Amino acid sequence: MDIVLHKITVRELTAGYQDKGDDGVVAYGGKLDVRPPFQREFVYNDKQRELVIDTLMKGHPLNIMYWAVREDGTYEIIDGQQRTISICQYVADDFSVKTRGSMLNFSVLQDDEQQKILDYELLVYFCEGSPSEKLEWFETINIAGETLNRQELLNATFAGAWLSDAKRYFSKSSGPAYNRGHNLLSGSANRQDYLATILRWISGGDIERYMNKHQGDPNANALKQYFEAVISWVNNTFKVYRSSMKGVEWGPLYDQYKDIVLDTDAIEQQISDLVEDGEVKSEKGIYHYILTGDERYLDLRAFDVKTKRKKYQEQGGICPVCQQHFDFSEMEGDHVIPWKDGGKTEEDNLMMLCKKDNRMKSGK
Structure with a gap:
């Protein structure tokens, strides 16, 4: 894994910035994929992105960012998406920040104020290596802010047409998977919980192996069809x-x-x-x-310790099955009449058995 530190000016970063909606966000002359398939949607609020710009204006250091180098020489952001989009949006006049007592867009700043921002140098690590090396690196770097979860890390490693199609279906809060099965799925679609769940189901728990096998597929139709079949069956x-x-x-x-x-x-x-x-x-x-x-x-109701101690004393510590004496810690409470036959978890339906006999009786 090659990891090299570079200094990138805001001017260089914001050159060629485009927000294409669902088709992604690019910057750095079109060579930087700001929102690759593994990244979450933009989540910074107004206060957070204003703090980013305030940091630039004051010349204070901003946290180091990480870019992965692709085989074709382009880049994708590993960490720093939220800061990058905040900077690009501001330079593109998408929002204003308080400057000299007024809320001002970038375009109305004084020339020297604009130049100070554009000349600001960001520290960026360029990371290059095999998919397994990248995954290991993603898992170990100290990512500022809210870290990527396991599925987001796997998405970073197995990006491609298959994953993009899967994310369009499973990873949007108003997407097809949400509309079809949000009442049956837990977690957040945006944070990849839905995608992780379906991948876990279809792969028998080996998500990484499944993603590696299907990374080169042109679409995720098989995954979508499986999900639809499960939901329909339920x-x-x-x-x-x-x-x-x-x-x-x-x-x-x-x-x-x-x-x-x-x-x-x-x-x-x-x-x-x-x-x-x-x-x-x-x-x-x-x-x-x-x-x-x-x-x-x-998770049937269990007898409480007080009730079991009382029954233990009544039995004199004798297991009614093997007729041997045991310490309280060596015995367990069991229903005289099993729950499936209508037995309740009540004192008169309790007997204390030694662990061996109780587990043989219950088939544990």
Whole structure:
């Protein structure tokens, strides 16, 4: 990995600046991709970007920026997007800052004030290397402000037509994926949470490998079709929407049960009963339980320590299964009548078993 420090003037940086909306932002004579596919949308507020310009006007140092050198000799911003756009927008007269007591655009500043800003030297590290080296570097540099999350770092490494298409679909707060499934997906589309979720589902958890395999694809149609299939299956299988459905790991459930004919009316009745069951602590886990039958997803109510100590004393520390004596720490509380048979988490339905017998009994 080659990392070289350069001094870039604001004049050089803002030359050729263009904001093309969804098609990106360029600067530095058109050679700098200011908003490459892995970057988030512009998030600085008025106060933050005014502080950037105030720093330039006063000649104070601005944090170092990082640019990645592409194979064709152009550049993309790793860190510094928000500062760069703030500077370019100001020089382009997109906003004003308080100067000499008035809110002034760049174009109405005195000549010497303009020259001071244009001559300001930014410190920029040019970073060049293989995708794996770049990813390692992205993960270790001390990025000022709000850091890139894991998916944003992966986007930086596997940029291309496939990723651009995926981001248009999954990474916009008003985009197709948001409109189709925001009530089932947790997190933020802009911060790549939706994209990360779908990639995790389709890849079985190996997002990096999947992105590496498909980086050269011309589009992300397969990823979009998978997402649409998952959402359709959920909507068709679970007839009544509940807020607890948001954030469930739907992908793995779809993969396992999509070809099984399910009784959707019976499923809705089960869900309705479980929602009203005071023993069930995890409403979100109901959907996994309905399909898998695994009670652990329900996070059923457990006996409190005080009640278990009382029962331990009543039993004299004897496990009713093996008839051996154990210390309290060696025993666990269990339902006499299991929850699935109508048993409640109440003192008269509690027995203390040694850990071995309790786990054999429950199949743990």
